[in-house]
Amino acid sequence: MGTESSVAVGPGLREQAEAAAAAAARAAGVTFAELHTMSEMNQAAALIDRVWRPDSGAAMIAPNFLKVLSRCGGYVVGGFRDGRMAGVCVGLLSELGLHSHIAAVEEPLRGAGLGRAIKLDQRAWALRRGIDTVTWTYDPLISRNAYFNLAKLGAVAAEYLTDYYGAMNDEVNAGTPTDRILVRWDLAGTHVRRTLESGTAVPAVDGAVVALDAGPGGGPVLGLRDARRLLVGIPADAEALRVSDPGPAAQWRTALRDVLSTLMANGGRVIGFTRDGFYLVEHPEQKDHG
Template sequence: MSEMVVVVRQPANVSEFYLCEELQRRIWGTDNPVPAHMLIAGHRNGGLLLMAFENVDPVGFCFGLVGREGGGTYFYNHMLGVIPEARNRGIGYLLKLKQREHVLNAGLGLIKWTFDPLQSRNAALYVGKLGAICRKYVVNYYGEIRDTLNSGYESDRFIAEWWINSPRVVERIKRGGRRLALSDVDETAPLAIESRDTGCVREAARVRLSLESGSVLVEVPWDIGLVKQVDPKLAVDWRIKTRAVFQEYLSRGYVVSDFAVQEDEKRGFYILSKGFP
């Protein structure tokens, strides 16, 4: 069997833009993908569509546009996804690195995007491996999203900031995508959410909103999709409790600065830091 080779590149022709419609269906289970004509228009007018191919098969993509806010210009990544059967192979990481390369060449230093704080796989990639930070939490950002990934609770989102030429990000990339282990985190950092094992999934059992330490840990489900399957009400409870925690600590100047994992117990923790530059 030949080795699977992943190549990340821009679409070579119009037909490859249409492949991204099917990719969206496979990745998110949506019946309403962003149409190819919008991807073409965006890509040809200041945006960027990158596709990942495993040998000749499309397995993932990312798409974004130039954004402006408060007199500043940045790149806004609207979508990034990898088909289920190609996940956990570092393809999302490769897409983001190639995107960073293009955006740096365009003279910009910031990439922003949104993501669901309860999606720990995304947190491990975006915050842990890539070094993005989060200072804003928006309740129900998109309203109701009718797809298999997002249905079941409100679409709360972090606003991720990826300062792509900062020493922090350069150092994370040099680290080669290695995950931060919980055992490497300051053991004195308290838990703002304590979870309890219910036998199949964990529930958020206790919330602390008045901690004052320099760093605070916030646990989120290892697999929120599994939580939804096992107990949809428990998934909503995770949303409500983490919303309260993130809103409280971000309002007090804490910043989402890292993400640590405890692989053996399948647990994930955001690290919120105070006095972050």
């Protein structure tokens, strides 16, 4: 990855983005529409709650706040299949462009291309408005999200945020620190365009040294950190591990925070995520190992 080589957001790029978004929507069997009415906001809030499952009885996002975001120019979009809202994504304008705050996809459609279709719709929406950067956060322990964001979309891990949201009361995040990776998606950048065209961007790991990996019992094992290129592993399914074995799950959170956040804070750049669950981090100030 490295420094992005960007192009101006001109009509050609916007047309390409619109075509890619339309193709992804067709493949997923959905149509997208901006939401405006209170009825739509109520449906969107209910869908978000079904997916994230807050335990306090309070909505993850109040319908009236969704209405405000929509009215103020934010991205409040529903994905519809057979006339029913099956997905929703919410973003707000920020100093960098658009910050995508939360998304929800109904259980039967997860893994069926709707998530990718939402992001490509979001990209086309942003470019249509002259916005060339989208940011969002994700849990760095969730392998499928890391792979989707970094390898499939071509987003760049910009910052490690420790316990970013504090304690949360939804079923997905309850009982665990809310560490997040902030990603930056340079919509007109060369890397993003090439990744979307090819379908994936998996980095070569030649010469990389393992800094964190799973041990024989499944828990985290620390390795070396004094090489220029480092592999930082995470569990194959951290969400299942939290349920089946909370102890090792908590150990992974601490170990990943120690290794990845320290590397990034000290100048290390995450340059990709491998198919088998490793962040590849490059630290220019270190020498190649061996």
